Amino acid sequence: DAKTTQPNSMESNEEEPVHLPCNHSTISGTDYIHWYRQLPSQGPEYVIHGLTSNVNNRMASLAIAEDRKSSTLILHRATLRDAAVYYCILRDRSDWAGANNLFFGTGTRLTVIP
Amino acid sequence: ETGVTQTPRHLVMGMTNKKSLKCEQHLGHNAMYWYKQSAKKPLELMFVYSLEERVENNSVPSRFSPECPNSSHLFLHLHTLQPEDSALYLCASSQEVGGSYEQYFGPGTRLTVT
Numbered sequence: 135d136a137k138t139t140q141p142n143s144m145e146s147n148e149e150e151p152v153h154l155p156c157n158h159s160t161i162s163g164t165d166y167i168h169w170y171r172q173l174p175s176q177g178p179e180y181v182i183h184g185l186t187s188n189v190n191n192r193m194a195s196l197a198i199a200e201d202r203k204s205s206t207l208i209l210h211r212a213t214l215r216d217a218a219v220y221y222c223i224l225r226d227r228s229d230w231a232g233a234n235n236l237f238f239g240t241g242t243r244l245t246v247i248p
Numbered sequence: 249e250t251g252v253t254q255t256p257r258h259l260v261m262g263m264t265n266k267k268s269l270k271c272e273q274h275l276g277h278n279a280m281y282w283y284k285q286s287a288k289k290p291l292e293l294m295f296v297y298s299l300e301e302r303v304e305n306n307s308v309p310s311r312f313s314p315e316c317p318n319s320s321h322l323f324l325h326l327h328t329l330q331p332e333d334s335a336l337y338l339c340a341s342s343q344e345v346g347g348s349y350e351q352y353f354g355p356g357t358r359l360t361v362t
Binding site for chain 2: 166168183185225227238239240
């Protein structure tokens with residue numbers, strides 16, 4: 135799977151939007167962009183994923199650049215419960231076995247300030 | 249119960265003990281996974297099962313033995329572990345194997361080997 139690059143940490147004020155960036159310049163045409171987060175002392179939690187088009191769900195939005203070399207996870211109104219480490223991961227659709235090596239890098243630690 | 253559950257949540261065992269970790273998913277998924285998360289290290293995939301058949305084994309030592317009796321249950325049998333095996337063991341499931349499917353994680357079992 136191709137690599138991703140994320141900032142180590144970010145801060146946001148409560149109830150403000152948060153834009154978490156991810157660079158993936160070596161992305162292939164069959165790579166899905168996945169986002170997960172991990173709260174302290176919990177297992178990772180799926181947030182959102184997409185291939186080419188922007189995606190929205192009840193948790194967040196995913197904005198994918200036209201060339202797919204970067205993406206941004208958008209939390210529309212940060213709450214204290216959103217404080218977590220956010221991981222951006224590329225998953226190859228075609229490699230059905232190796233694609234499941236969900237290797238999380240270091241991610242972005244989001245701090246939400248009350 | 250909903251989602252992915254794991255028992256026990258905490259386990260302390262000696263190096264000569266034998267114990268088992270249990271995972272159950274209530275999502276109707278066909279794929280299940282074991283991951284290891286050590287302190288300050290990325291998540292490591294250990295085993296992947298699809299429809300009760302093991303499809304991935306990431307060079308895991310034989311002291312870890314997985315078992316998948318049906319698509320809803322996954323076990324990890326442990327014997328003669330080493331202190332460096334102390335970690336958070338996470339179970340996950342997805343609809344199918346492959347990069348287009350998101351994974352849902354359990355809360356993990358915190359294992360301490362003494």
